[in-house]
Amino acid sequence: MDIRQLNYFVTLVEKNKFVAAAEVLHISQPSLSNMIKQLEKELGCKLFERSTREMKLTEPGEVLYRRAVLILKQFESTLKEMEDVKDTGFGAIDIAMIESSKYWIPKVAKQFSEEYSNVQIYFKEIRTKHMRDALISNDVHFAITTMVEDLEDTYELTPIYREELVLICPENHAFAAKSSIDIANLEGETLILTQAVFQITEIIKQAIIQSGIDLEGKYYVERLDTARMLVAEGLGVCILPASYPKYSLHQGIHTVKLTNPTPKRKVFMAYNKERYYSPAVMRFRNLIQQFFIKEDNKIGFLK
Template structure:
């Protein structure tokens, strides 16, 4: 099987006639017909139903079309990467990340840059599940640091660490001196939560549900930074990842541990299994794993 045959078959599947496909491919119709028949003979499958004026895909043809598209996408991605490398020099590392990773990602990148000083690095906020899947499947990024649980056969998500969720209270809150809280303590509080589409929202609402408490949601936001500022202004309470707030020494809110085993989240390093990952990307991923396994220290 040749790449050329895959391009031919995809053209027929999308144009639905040999005439239009041949025209788009700039080859003769007999040559195209011969190439497709040869492909079917090699596979031992009938891929096209030629009984109608418009060509229809058989069940086997539909499966082959989906697989061929993925192969061509991957092939073109690799080709583009090699062309860019030849024309623009050192490769880039493109990374999507959640907000709470901002405190440790620079530490790993300092190790990475010590080894690959001439590599350009792109860091992008990619927060929701839809955005993570889209960015990975469209090859917009090499990898994503995400807390989203990804159920996608094209994406592999490697757990790297678990982090607790903590409560944030305004500076003048009656419970500001409490050593810790339980979900029930937030029962009547005006509550600030991330909008739909975020795994953290699901985790928080599940914890409320298991405690038999309905949150008094007053604000739905996209970024943790907005949540923090609303809490500082006394607009309500919220629950955020501990790693996001524990290094903020200038904040005027109170951070409280929540005595609830359900309030934690897993953070993953995700990548597209069908994507070509250059050696430098694999090296970054190995440094992340080493960092959280205690094998390196960038502090």
């Protein structure tokens, strides 16, 4: 069994017809049929039910399909990494990250570049709901994410920091004179929320429910910067990760600690434990962890 056989098999499954699959693969239908028969003979089991008009996988066929898809993705990823190494000498690093990561990750990148000046780094700001796809498809080497569900056992989730969510309000707002407020005091305020695809949106809604007040959002945003600008214009108040106002430029807004309850979130570094990583990728991951240990007095970093 080789890569070519697996590619033919996966293409046939996904096209569901010999004619269509053969056309995509640029081979004749008899050649594809013979290839599948040869694969079945090598494995000692039938991969397709041939008693029906539709192409239906047998149980061994289902298992092989799931495995073959992953193998082909790994093969493509390996070829890409070898091309990167050939071009740069060290390869490139692809990092998926939530938006708020951009306020601290440049500090890590600066230190990394002092050691690996020839390595290209691709920072990809990806919504939480797309992180899983980016990891499974090997589009990225690792992800900085709050997403922890639906990842298989082959993926490691390393907590790198936790942080409180804080209120940001206009600098002339009554809350700006306070160091902290109970969430119950937000009742009656115009609330700016991130859209439902953000994990922090659910954390905020649960904190509001826990406080016993009735409060819904009026403005819903896709970017944290948009929320900041709406607040600066006096259109409402917003609850954001504490790292955002600490690291970003935020003229016209004020940060207030939230209590009763104090909403918090955890941020993880996710990666495939079974994938090969270059020394450069491993070093960047290690520097991220070292950064948060060193800076643990800033935004409540995990040790």
